[in-house]
Amino acid sequence: xxxxxxxxxxxxxxxxxxxxxxxxxxxxxxxxxxxxxxxxxxxxxxxxxxxxxxxxxxxxxxxxxxxxxxxxxxxxxxxxxxxxxxxxxxxxxxxxxxxxxxxxxxxxxxxxxxxxxxxxxxxxxxxxxxxxxxxxxxxxxxxxxxxxxxxxxxxxxxxxxxxxxxxxxxxxxxxxxxxxxxxxxxxxxxxxxxxxxxxxxxxxxxxxxxxxxxxxxxxxxxxxxxxxxxxxxxxxxxxxxxxxxxxxxxxxxxxxxxxxxxxxxxxxxxxxxxxxxxxxxxxxxxxxx
Amino acid sequence: xxxxxxxxxxxxxxxxxxxxxxxxxxxxxxxxxxxxxxxxxxxxxxxxxxxxxxxxxxxxxxxxxxxxxxxxxxxxxxxxxxxxxxxxxxxxxxxxxxxxxxxxxxxxxxxxxxxxxxxxxxxxxxxxxxxxxxxxxxxxxxxxxxxxxxxxxxxxxxxxxxxxxxxxxxxxxxxxxxxxxxxxxxxxxxxxxxxxxxxxxxxxxxxxxxxxxxxxxxxxxxxxxxxxxxxxxxxxxxxxxxxxxxxxxxxxxxxxxxxxxxxxxxxxxxxxxxxxxxxxxxxxxxxx
Numbered sequence: 001x002x003x004x005x006x007x008x009x010x011x012x013x014x015x016x017x018x019x020x021x022x023x024x025x026x027x028x029x030x031x032x033x034x035x036x037x038x039x040x041x042x043x044x045x046x047x048x049x050x051x052x053x054x055x056x057x058x059x060x061x062x063x064x065x066x067x068x069x070x071x072x073x074x075x076x077x078x079x080x081x082x083x084x085x086x087x088x089x090x091x092x093x094x095x096x097x098x099x100x101x102x103x104x105x106x107x108x109x110x111x112x113x114x115x116x117x118x119x120x121x122x123x124x125x126x127x128x129x130x131x132x133x134x135x136x137x138x139x140x141x142x143x144x145x146x147x148x149x150x151x152x153x154x155x156x157x158x159x160x161x162x163x164x165x166x167x168x169x170x171x172x173x174x175x176x177x178x179x180x181x182x183x184x185x186x187x188x189x190x191x192x193x194x195x196x197x198x199x200x201x202x203x204x205x206x207x208x209x210x211x212x213x214x215x216x217x218x219x220x221x222x223x224x225x226x227x228x229x230x231x232x233x234x235x236x237x238x239x240x241x242x243x244x245x246x247x248x249x250x251x252x253x254x255x256x257x258x259x260x261x262x263x264x265x266x267x268x269x270x271x272x273x274x275x276x277x278x279x280x281x282x283x284x285x286x287x288x289x
Numbered sequence: 290x291x292x293x294x295x296x297x298x299x300x301x302x303x304x305x306x307x308x309x310x311x312x313x314x315x316x317x318x319x320x321x322x323x324x325x326x327x328x329x330x331x332x333x334x335x336x337x338x339x340x341x342x343x344x345x346x347x348x349x350x351x352x353x354x355x356x357x358x359x360x361x362x363x364x365x366x367x368x369x370x371x372x373x374x375x376x377x378x379x380x381x382x383x384x385x386x387x388x389x390x391x392x393x394x395x396x397x398x399x400x401x402x403x404x405x406x407x408x409x410x411x412x413x414x415x416x417x418x419x420x421x422x423x424x425x426x427x428x429x430x431x432x433x434x435x436x437x438x439x440x441x442x443x444x445x446x447x448x449x450x451x452x453x454x455x456x457x458x459x460x461x462x463x464x465x466x467x468x469x470x471x472x473x474x475x476x477x478x479x480x481x482x483x484x485x486x487x488x489x490x491x492x493x494x495x496x497x498x499x500x501x502x503x504x505x506x507x508x509x510x511x512x513x514x515x516x517x518x519x520x521x522x523x524x525x526x527x528x529x530x531x532x533x534x535x536x537x538x539x540x541x542x543x544x545x546x547x548x549x550x551x552x553x554x555x556x557x558x559x560x561x562x563x564x565x566x567x568x569x570x571x572x573x574x575x576x577x
Contacts, residue, residue: 050476057483061492065344068493068528069351069359105390192332199339208343213350 017116029117033125037095037133052140055090059083059141062208063149074242075209077153078235080145082207084138085231088172089205091134093197096126096176097183101190109184113278119271123180127173153238161237164249167256168230174263175226181270185277206231211246218246226259300403308402312410316383320414337422338429341367344492345434361436362527365519366491368426373456373511374482375419379412380460381467381478387411388468388571395572404562408464409457416457427522438522444536445521448543452514455547458554459485459511465561468570485511494529510550513543 008014017025062079103109112122145151155161179197183190202208204221205228211218221228233252236245245252321329344363352359387394397407430436463481467474486492488502489511495503506512516531517539526532526539565571 050480053480054476054483057480057487061483061487062343062347064487064493064497065347065363066351068497069348071351075351186328192328195336196328196332198336199343200335203339203343203346209347209350213346 026117026121029115029121030125030128033122034129034132035125037126037129041133041136052137052144055083055087055137055141056144058086059145060148063145072242073150073152074239076149077151077239077242078210079208080142080149080151081235081238082202082231083145084141085168085227085234086202086207087134087138087141088131088169089201089227090198091130092172092176093179093194095130096123096173097179097197098190098194099126100180100184104184113275119275120177120268123177123267123271126180127176130176131169131173154240155238156240157237160249161234164230164233164237164253164256167253167260168226168234171226171256171259171263172230174260174267177267178263178270181267181274184274201225201227204228210235210244212244222246222252222255226256226263229255229259300401304402305406308400309406309410312407313413316411316414319386320418333418333421334425337368337371337426340371341426341429357435357437358525359528360434361430361523362494362519363492364426364430364434364436365522366515368423368430369452369515369518370486370491371419371422371426372416372453373485374478375415375422376412376453376456377460377463377478377482379415379419380408380457380464381474382415383411384408384464385467385474389574392572392574398566398571405461405558408461412460436523439524441521441524444540445518448514448517448521448540451543451547452510452518455510455514455543455550458547458551461558462554465558465565468561468565469568470575474575485509488512489515490527490529490531491515494527495531496529507542508546510543510546513539513546517543 059079059082062083063076066075066079100109103112112119146153183193186193204214204217205211205225206214206218206221207227211221211228211232214221218228222232229252232245232247233249233256236249247255341364344367345360348354348356348360348363384394387397394404398404427436427438431438459481460478463478467477470477488495488498488506489509490506491511495506495512498506512531516527516534517536520526520536520539526534531539
């Protein structure tokens with residue numbers, strides 16, 4: 001087994017890495033892939049403008065609809081929280097799910113396959129970087145939305161709120177990792193798929209209204225869509241009197257925890273299949289396919 | 290020795306038509322043929338319907354289904370807005386895809402044809418798809434949600450034509466503008482269409498907006514197009530102040546704002562193209 005700096009006696013020995021070296025290499029891959037997303041926050045300020053402006057425009061439109069309908073003010077808060085969570089969903093769709101497809105177009109994918117690291121490390125790096133990047137956007141949407149529209153939050157248990165948020169992010173980005181493999185397999189339809197995962201998911205996820213309003217469909221949504229479950233739980237914590245959730249917060253946290261495991265395992269399996277396909281057919285390195 | 294003609298003819302109407310026709314085929318192939326038909330159909334249907342259903346559920350949650358007039362206002366506005374997203378997104382996406390992704394724009398520019406008919410043809414597929422979304426959303430509104438259409442064809446047809454021309458002019462302006470950008474050009478149509486969505490009275494009456502935004506709303510043809518189309522489709526105007534205007538005034542304002550927007554947009558596009566040639570932006574790839 002070799003470590004950094006010590007020349008190997010032969011190729012076989014060079015290929016045998018210690019567990020520590022494997023872990024370090026993968027951690028470096030995570031940091032390396034997260035780096036451009038985090039540092040991009042400061043290098044390209046125009047991104048921040050769009051990252052904040054786009055969800056803010058959507059939030060404002062729905063706030064004005066509620067105002068036109070003379071809805072109770074809590075609904076404005078529902079929309080603002082929904083808008084902030086939409087930022088994470090958009091990040092998952094465009095910068096996780098569709099990312100491998102773009103990477104293939106730019107010629108980076110084959111480098112990922114040939115580098116001595118696990119593809120899950122790349123996905124984890126993308127997720128961590130995306131999470132940091134999108135958190136700034138979500139916070140801005142909440143801050144500006146709350147100031148402009150006068151939303152009153154009644155958070156009695158901030159730790160519970162943080163716990164729900166973290167539990168929501170794990171399956172959400174796990175789903176993104178799973179979709180990254182699937183989008184790559186589905187090829188040219190990546191753009192259509194990403195578009196398809198916007199408005200229909202906003203509708204099913206109850207982004208702009210309480211999930212309960214969907215009736216029986218909401219049960220199915222609770223079992224499949226982490227965005228909807230997390231949003232429902234967070235609204236119960238942030239607007240305790242006004243938001244009537246589908247299930248108690250504890251039950252929704254348990255669902256999120258199970259979803260986290262399921263999506264991460266599914267993502268791992270999908271990646272393994274993808275890697276096999278890449279080696280067998282070689283078509284995953286063809287651009288624009 | 291090769292004989293060269295003394296003069297080189299400019300683009301003829303025939304060249305432009307040929308370019309336009311070829312670009313339509315190309316645009317449609319990229320939009321539909323390269324996709325799985327089932328997925329393409331779902332994509333075409335689900336997105337606009339979901340966008341409209343969000344508003345319907347919001348309306349029902351608050352009103353309990355009472356007040357059909359506002360629901361009709363929401364459905365028609367939501368349906369028609371697909372055209373704005375389709376046209377603006379289509380034109381910008383086409384020009385950026387051809388420059389950044391397929392890297393074909395420089396070849397189109399050096400042909401005897403002009404980029405303009407090519408761009409229009411290339412984006413026509415998305416525009417057609419957006420009209421499918423309009424009909425579908427209206428259809429669902431009529432069949433499932435009790436929207437009562439009372440079309441006044443003589444008013445609706447000119448309103449639609451003028452509106453689409455105005456929106457295409459805005460899209461052409463955006464396409465030229467996005468050629469100048471280094472980063473984030475892909476986000477501009479969404480941002481501008483989102484801003485127009487907010488101020489044009491698409492899903493809520495303009496009166497709800499802060500008063501300083503009212504003059505901005507009245508200056509855009511999209512506001513008058515939506516209002517005229519609502520009158521042409523539903524037989525009545527929007528709730529609020531704008532709904533109290535006579536039909537003739539609304540149409541006149543649509544004509545005036547369109548007549549101002551179109552030449553301005555075309556002049557801007559010509560200037561943007563000139564600048565793109567001078568600055569070498571036609572074959573630039575930003576990696577965005």
